Amino acid sequence: MSEQADFRRELIGIIPNLRAFATSLTGSYDRADDLVQETLVKAWDKQSTFQPGTNMKAWLFTILRNEFYTQMRKKGREVQDVDGVHAMQLAGHPEQQGHLDLQDFRRALDLLPDDQREALILIGASGFSYEEAAEICKCAVGTIKSRVSRARTRIAEILGVEGDGDYGPDSIASQIIGVAPAA
Amino acid sequence: MSDREKDKDVQSSQPQRSQAPASGGGGGVQAAIGKQLKAYYDDVASEPVPDRFLTLLDALDKAESASKSSSRE
Numbered sequence: 001m002s003e004q005a006d007f008r009r010e011l012i013g014i015i016p017n018l019r020a021f022a023t024s025l026t027g028s029y030d031r032a033d034d035l036v037q038e039t040l041v042k043a044w045d046k047q048s049t050f051q052p053g054t055n056m057k058a059w060l061f062t063i064l065r066n067e068f069y070t071q072m073r074k075k076g077r078e079v080q081d082v083d084g085v086h087a088m089q090l091a092g093h094p095e096q097q098g099h100l101d102l103q104d105f106r107r108a109l110d111l112l113p114d115d116q117r118e119a120l121i122l123i124g125a126s127g128f129s130y131e132e133a134a135e136i137c138k139c140a141v142g143t144i145k146s147r148v149s150r151a152r153t154r155i156a157e158i159l160g161v162e163g164d165g166d167y168g169p170d171s172i173a174s175q176i177i178g179v180a181p182a183a
Numbered sequence: 184m185s186d187r188e189k190d191k192d193v194q195s196s197q198p199q200r201s202q203a204p205a206s207g208g209g210g211g212v213q214a215a216i217g218k219q220l221k222a223y224y225d226d227v228a229s230e231p232v233p234d235r236f237l238t239l240l241d242a243l244d245k246a247e248s249a250s251k252s253s254s255r256e
Contacts (some may be wrong), residue, residue, distance in 0.1 A: 008240055015236055020228035032227075037239060044243045102226075105219040124217060125224035156212045 007047060011040065014057050017126060018064055024121045025068050027110065035071075039064040058128065062136045065118070108158040112151050119147035120155075 018039060022032035042063050043050075050059055109117055115137070122133040123144065130148075134141040 004244075008244070012232055012237070012240070015232045016228045016230065019230070020224045020226075023227045024224070029227075033233065033235070036236065040236060040239055041243065044240070044247075102219060102222055105216075105223060109220075109223065120220065121224065124220045152213055152216060155216050159216075160212065 003052065004047075006052065007050070010056050011043065011060070014060050015040075017057060018060055021061060021121060021126060022064060022068070024109070024117065024125075025065070025114075035064060035068055038067050042067060055132065057126075058132050058136055061122070061126070061128075065136060104159060105155075108155045111158055112154055116147045116151035116154065119144050120151040123148050 015036065018036045019032055022035040022039075023029060026032045026035060039060060043060055046063070050056065109120075112120070118137065119133060122128045122136060123130065128136065130141050130144050133144045137144065
C-alpha cells in the first residue's frame, strides 16, 4: 500500500551515509552531493528492482559507487586529479584537532589507492560486513580483507612518518604532498 | 521502519554481519586510525539531510504520479 512511502522514508534515512561515502570517493562536498543526487534519481527509477526487507543501504551504496566509476570513466581521471583538494576543501573542525589531526588523516586517506580507500571506508566507517563490502565492490571477500589491511598499514606508515611526537600539519603536509612547508 | 535517526550510529540492520576485526597491527595506532576514520565519516554523516534532496524526492514523487494519471489528459 504505502510501499512507496516506506521506500522514500528509508531512502532518506540513508542519505547521510551516502553523502559521507560520496565525499570519501569524490573528495569534494559539492561533487559528493551531485553524486548523491544522481544516485537518488537512479534509485527512484530502479525502485521496482529493490526487494523490500533486503539491505537498502548496500543497494544504494552499490548504485552510488557504480555511478561514480561510470562518471570517472567518462571524464577520464579528471575527477581525481586535483591533488590535495580533499584536504583543502574539507577543513577540519577545531575541536577535532588532537594528537592525530583529522586533516592529516584526510591527507593520508587521499594517498591511498581508490580501491583501498573505499574498502577502508565501507568496513571501518559505513559499518558494512566484509561480505557486503565485497558485494558492493564486486570482488571477493578476501580481496576486501586484504585491501582494508593494506589501507590500515599504509595509513599508519604515512602518519607514522613523523614519529610519535609531532603530527604538525606543515611537516606532514610536506611529507605527503611533496612541497616545502612555509617555514 | 522507524527510528531512522539511529541508523548512523548503529550498524545498519542487515541480516548477516561479520564485524571488522582490528587488523593491520599496532593496536594503539590502529585504534587511533579507526577513530579518525569514524570522525572523518561522521563529520558528513551526522549532518541533517539537505533540503535539496527532500525537494528532489518530492519532485520525483510528483512526476511519477503525474505521469500515471495524465495519460488520458
